Amino acid sequence: MAGVAGFLYAERMRDAIESFDFGDAMLDASAALEAAGREGLTNWIKDNPTTSAITIFVLDERGHDILDRQVPFGLMRVFRRFREHRRPRQFDDRDPRNLRRSRPHPQLVGADGSVYTFLVSPSRASHSVWTTADARWLLFVIALLVSGIVSWFLATAISGPVRKLRHATVALAGGDLDVRIAESVGKRRDELGMLGRDFDSMAENLQRAATRQIELSRNISHELRSPLARMRVAVELAKQKHGDMPEFERLDSEAERLDALIGQILSYTKLDASPDTDPEPIDLADLIKEVVENVNYECKAEGIDGISVVARIDASPITPGHVDAMISAIENIVRNAVHHSPPESEVKIHLSQDDENALIDVRDSGPGVDDEDLRRLFEPFFRTRESAESKNARGTGLGLAIAKRAVGVNGGTISARNHPDGGLLVRISLPL
Amino acid sequence: MYILMTDTPKTARVLLIDDDQELGLMLSDFLATDRLHITVCNTGEEGVDSFAANDFDLLILDIMLPGMSGLDVLKKIRQRSQVPIIMLTARGDDIDRIIGLEFGADDYLPKPFNPRELLARIKAILRRAQPQDTDTRHWKLGGIEVDTRTHRAAVDGTPMQLTGTEFEILKSLLETPGEVVSKEQLSERALGRRLLPYDRSIDTHISNLRGKLERAGNKNETIQNQRGVGYLLIPGN
Numbered sequence: 046m047a048g049v050a051g052f053l054y055a056e057r058m059r060d061a062i063e064s065f066d067f068g069d070a071m072l073d074a075s076a077a078l079e080a081a082g083r084e085g086l087t088n089w090i091k092d093n094p095t096t097s098a099i100t101i102f103v104l105d106e107r108g109h110d111i112l113d114r115q116v117p118f119g120l121m122r123v124f125r126r127f128r129e130h131r132r133p134r135q136f137d138d139r140d141p142r143n144l145r146r147s148r149p150h151p152q153l154v155g156a157d158g159s160v161y162t163f164l165v166s167p168s169r170a171s172h173s174v175w176t177t178a179d180a181r182w183l184l185f186v187i188a189l190l191v192s193g194i195v196s197w198f199l200a201t202a203i204s205g206p207v208r209k210l211r212h213a214t215v216a217l218a219g220g221d222l223d224v225r226i227a228e229s230v231g232k233r234r235d236e237l238g239m240l241g242r243d244f245d246s247m248a249e250n251l252q253r254a255a256t257r258q259i260e261l262s263r264n265i266s267h268e269l270r271s272p273l274a275r276m277r278v279a280v281e282l283a284k285q286k287h288g289d290m291p292e293f294e295r296l297d298s299e300a301e302r303l304d305a306l307i308g309q310i311l312s313y314t315k316l317d318a319s320p321d322t323d324p325e326p327i328d329l330a331d332l333i334k335e336v337v338e339n340v341n342y343e344c345k346a347e348g349i350d351g352i353s354v355v356a357r358i359d360a361s362p363i364t365p366g367h368v369d370a371m372i373s374a375i376e377n378i379v380r381n382a383v384h385h386s387p388p389e390s391e392v393k394i395h396l397s398q399d400d401e402n403a404l405i406d407v408r409d410s411g412p413g414v415d416d417e418d419l420r421r422l423f424e425p426f427f428r429t430r431e432s433a434e435s436k437n438a439r440g441t442g443l444g445l446a447i448a449k450r451a452v453g454v455n456g457g458t459i460s461a462r463n464h465p466d467g468g469l470l471v472r473i474s475l476p477l
Numbered sequence: 478m479y480i481l482m483t484d485t486p487k488t489a490r491v492l493l494i495d496d497d498q499e500l501g502l503m504l505s506d507f508l509a510t511d512r513l514h515i516t517v518c519n520t521g522e523e524g525v526d527s528f529a530a531n532d533f534d535l536l537i538l539d540i541m542l543p544g545m546s547g548l549d550v551l552k553k554i555r556q557r558s559q560v561p562i563i564m565l566t567a568r569g570d571d572i573d574r575i576i577g578l579e580f581g582a583d584d585y586l587p588k589p590f591n592p593r594e595l596l597a598r599i600k601a602i603l604r605r606a607q608p609q610d611t612d613t614r615h616w617k618l619g620g621i622e623v624d625t626r627t628h629r630a631a632v633d634g635t636p637m638q639l640t641g642t643e644f645e646i647l648k649s650l651l652e653t654p655g656e657v658v659s660k661e662q663l664s665e666r667a668l669g670r671r672l673l674p675y676d677r678s679i680d681t682h683i684s685n686l687r688g689k690l691e692r693a694g695n696k697n698e699t700i701q702n703q704r705g706v707g708y709l710l711i712p713g714n
Contacts, residue, residue, distance in 0.1 A: 267567070273589045275503060279503060282503060331704075369571055
């Protein structure tokens with residue numbers, strides 16, 4: 046608004062200057078100069094009111110106004126440039142836009158040879174109302190207000206979309222490939238709109254690539270299952286024909302292992318997609334009791350002797366979540382703890398809660414994990430040096446990775462550290 | 478239709494619907510030694526036709542069929558028969574498993590399975606249909622009646638179409654009205670197998686059974702869930 050007002054004012058001034066015709070005035074001035082020299086010219090200027098919109102300055106060779114008026118700075122610059130016959134190079138006289146600038150300033154030469162240059166400037170009188178001190182303050186305040194409002198609109202128009210873009214980028218980096226911003230930003234026709242649309246197509250490509258990868262590993266796993274199913278029947282048929290042989294048992298147990306691994310890969314890739322069902326309230330104490338019972342049963346069935354899982358329930362939190370994912374998370378952590386426990390030891394589960402979170406701690410009495418390995422513990426197929434060296438490594442290498450994803454699906458976090466009294470402590474923290 | 482086995486064990490006829498032809502052939506080889514006669518169909522349509530044309534004692538149905546899906550086959554067959562059905566599901570695909578049980582499948586087995594496990598399941602389901610001579614044959618509570626000899630169940634004379642599993646569960650609950658029957662016991666009796674970890678199949682069968690009792694007009698007796706323990710049938714006033 047301030048800009049528009051300023052522009053209109055400048056236009057009016059320019060029109061006044063340009064419409065001013067030197068013709069007749071110069072004839073009078075010339076006559077005055079010839080009659081009474083510099084004094085005559087001075088009197089002519091004083092007597093000649095010209096128009097209210099413009100003021101005529103008459104400058105001698107040294108650049109002084111003959112009435113000793115203060116010459117506006119801009120006008121002095123024009124005069125100096127004109128006197129030195131120099132014009133800024135970038136102005137092309139043929140360009141109609143520059144005609145005004147290249148208009149020659151009229152000059153008169155006195156009898157004594159002194160040169161007087163005539164310059165026109167918008168009249169100060171025309172805005173004299175604004176020159177009183179109070180009015181200036183008022184003008185200043187209005188200008189501040191107007192520019193403030195304009196800036197505020199500009200800032201929100203620019204920073205709003207930038208903020209949205211930033212949020213989207215952070216979300217994308219955090220793994221949310223569904224994020225799109227064309228809805229809110231992409232309709233703009235400026236660079237921000239373009240950036241928004243570019244962002245969306247990038248997110249789209251990323252998502253497609255990620256989906257392809259998930260599809261691929263899911264398909265591979267599915268395809269592996271058919272031959273595996275046939276293999277297991279073939280082993281049974283061989284047993285029927287040739288009787289039990291230790292090699293058959295080995296084939297069977299290896300097939301079972303492959304099956305478990307494929308199952309784990311499938312659950313891992315499946316946890317990447319958003320869950321099919323809505324979250325429901327989960328009684329964590331009940332769930333933990335069930336997991337403890339089942340893992341203990343598993344231990345007996347697999348011949349893992351002497352290791353028992355015990356739970357201490359100090360709270361009865363109900364958290365929203367997906368039961369299967371929650372079971373999978375807790376079970377995988379407990380199984381991992383069992384696999385790394387020395388014989389005749391306990392795996393301890395502790396359920397508690399603070400103001401905001403339900404906390405599930407699972408602690409084994411194994412050797413713990415090197416500090417630099419702690420960070421990578423939840424990566425798929427990561428093996429600590431110690432477990433890579435041990436020959437009878439159990440587990441698929443995906444248990445903790447699945448646990449991490451499953452906890453993530455339920456909106457919680459998972460962390461691991463070495464307990465000061467020995468053993469690894471894995472903590473699940475779930476918002477209440 | 479429900480299977481009735483005579484005292485002398487005869488060959489049971491099993492229909493296997495699975496798109497893996499080789500697996501089907503090997504399985505029929507493997508199961509043949511246990512007096513099971515297997516017919517293999519590779520598509521859902523073929524399976525439905527074959528089922529309509531022949532008498533089968535048991536159906537093994539792969540849920541992941543190309544073309545007509547396993548769930549569609551299940552729905553079609555349940556419309557006219559209460560034959561025991563074991564579904565083969567993808568491990569970890571809970572949705573298929575849950576929907577399958579809701580559509581009336583008796584039991585499920587994740588694929589790839591241990592063939593001996595499949596054999597055990599088949600035998601368990603076939604065995605449960607053989608009434609023992611010492612068994613009480615008739616159970617009644619309020620309007621609910623169950624006859625193990627004719628394998629009929631009714632509410633106030635209105636017959637109910639129960640699957641074998643639902644029938645066994647209802648019978649178990651009727652034997653001890655007002656007393657809790659654990660989920661383990663229900664699984665052993667109705668499915669002939671141990672309750673698996675996080676196994677919700679009994680809960681699904683119970684919910685199907687509740688629906689059928691209600692639709693048959695039962696208002697007084699209710700099947701109640703005792704959390705973490707099991708289920709009980711509460712007699713009406």
